[in-house]
Amino acid sequence: MGKIYSKDNRGYSAMPAASLALGIISILTTLFWYMSIIAGVLAIVFGVKSIHRTASKLGKAGMILGIVGISICLVIYLFLTFAILMSM
Secondary structure: OOOOOOOOOOOOOOHHHHHHHHHHHHHHOOOOHHHHHHHHHHHHHHHHHHHHHHOOHHHHHHHHHHHHHHHHHHHHHHHHHHHHHHHO
């Protein structure tokens, strides 16, 4: 008979991957502010938690992408608001 191998999953967390995915979604949906800001905030939260728990580089990348996504979204909508107010 063959040996049965078990995988040790104690140090594994899905938060870094979720942070990265939400950061990417935050950037891709910048024109839809309600999706971009929610995904960006969740990416930042999951990124910070994963950095503290596992010192994950994916978590750090997700956190940075979340910050970039929120920043791009805010710049676009502040520029549009300013342009509308100046045209009045």
